Amino acid sequence: MLHAVEAYLRHTPQGEFLRTAKWGWPIFESLHFLGMSLLLGTVGVFDLRLLGFARRIPIAALHRLIPIGISGFFINFATGLCFISATPDQYLFNKAFYWKVTFITIAGVNVMIFYARTFRRLLETPPDIAPPLAARLAGGVSLLAWIGVMSAGRLLTFFRP
Amino acid sequence: MEPFFVWLEATSLSTWLRESPSLWAFPFVLILHTVGLAFFVGTNVAWDVRVLGFSLGIPLEALRRYFRVMWAGFWINAFSGVLLLIAYPTKALTNPLFYAKLALIAFGIVLAFRIRREVSGLAARAAAPPMARMLAAVSLACWVAVIFAGRLLAYTCTRLTVDFQC
Numbered sequence: 001m002l003h004a005v006e007a008y009l010r011h012t013p014q015g016e017f018l019r020t021a022k023w024g025w026p027i028f029e030s031l032h033f034l035g036m037s038l039l040l041g042t043v044g045v046f047d048l049r050l051l052g053f054a055r056r057i058p059i060a061a062l063h064r065l066i067p068i069g070i071s072g073f074f075i076n077f078a079t080g081l082c083f084i085s086a087t088p089d090q091y092l093f094n095k096a097f098y099w100k101v102t103f104i105t106i107a108g109v110n111v112m113i114f115y116a117r118t119f120r121r122l123l124e125t126p127p128d129i130a131p132p133l134a135a136r137l138a139g140g141v142s143l144l145a146w147i148g149v150m151s152a153g154r155l156l157t158f159f160r161p
Numbered sequence: 162m163e164p165f166f167v168w169l170e171a172t173s174l175s176t177w178l179r180e181s182p183s184l185w186a187f188p189f190v191l192i193l194h195t196v197g198l199a200f201f202v203g204t205n206v207a208w209d210v211r212v213l214g215f216s217l218g219i220p221l222e223a224l225r226r227y228f229r230v231m232w233a234g235f236w237i238n239a240f241s242g243v244l245l246l247i248a249y250p251t252k253a254l255t256n257p258l259f260y261a262k263l264a265l266i267a268f269g270i271v272l273a274f275r276i277r278r279e280v281s282g283l284a285a286r287a288a289a290p291p292m293a294r295m296l297a298a299v300s301l302a303c304w305v306a307v308i309f310a311g312r313l314l315a316y317t318c319t320r321l322t323v324d325f326q327c
Binding site: 023026027029030033034036037038039040041042044045048053054056057058060061062064065068146147150151153154155158 | 184188191192195196198199200202203204205206207210215216217218219220222223224226227230304305308309311312313315316
């Protein structure tokens with residue numbers, strides 16, 4: 001099954017491009033780091049606010065930065081898919097890759113719970129007040145999950161098959 | 162420089178960082194450098210986009226608190242960066258791009274201070290003056306350049322250590 005996925009990905013145009021274009025890989029890697037900075041600069045900054053940092057910033061105003069973080073996530077999703085397509089064996093048989101996917105999933109589930117249960121209530125609470133426990137929990141889990149994603153990403157090269 | 166490279170690469174710290182199979186050696190230093198980058202550049206991005214006029218509801222005065230996070234990121238990266246340099250001094254110091262990266266970081270920090278001065282005294286929800294906006298746009302471009310320079314270091318080096326080519 002994994003071998004079939006590997007064979008399929010290897011022959012995709014984006015995989016072929018990244019394997020052959022001379023500066024393709026370094027440029028895509030730089031974009032991947034850029035997307036990461038956009039994500040942590042907005043979502044990470046928002047998470048810290050949820051934890052109670054800089055309470056004088058209204059939640060709604062800081063939340064306007066989130067689309068920048070989402071665009072960072074999509075830059076990374078796209079470039080990440082290209083890396084996997086170029087050398088699928090380096091990811092599909094690499095345990096650091098599965099840690100990374102796990103941390104991304106934790107961040108995703110966490111943010112869904114946050115929007116479903118906490119966000120609207122939070123918008124009604126005035127600034128300067130300590131955020132409720134649910135908000136602090138969401139911020140803490142998100143921050144740790146993204147640090148986990150970055151760490152696992154960095155470990156990919158050390159767990160190559 | 163050559164005798165300095167020979168000496169530094171022979172020290173036990175340099176050797177341990179380079180050759181230890183422990184994930185707490187080179188891999189952990191790389192993780193620190195990456196997480197530090199995300200917070201250092203990330204907080205600069207948040208600050209720059211607010212100055213550019215994105216989400217004026219964020220009070221400038223309150224956003225200043227994030228300078229602490231920015232400096233935390235900076236010091237994590239200064240520390241981990243020095244360790245990376247100790248591990249592979251020849252690799253970094255023989256690559257002109259490494260000096261360009263350091264210069265760009267210095268430029269980015271100077272810009273951050275300048276922008277902060279340009280908007281000091283403004284009302285919390287005020288739009289920043291044109292000069293501050295222009296500097297914020299330059300700052301964003303500068304951080305993009307820092308990231309590209311840093312990432313490309315791995316692809317533009319000519320010597321890995323005194324004895325090995327890249």
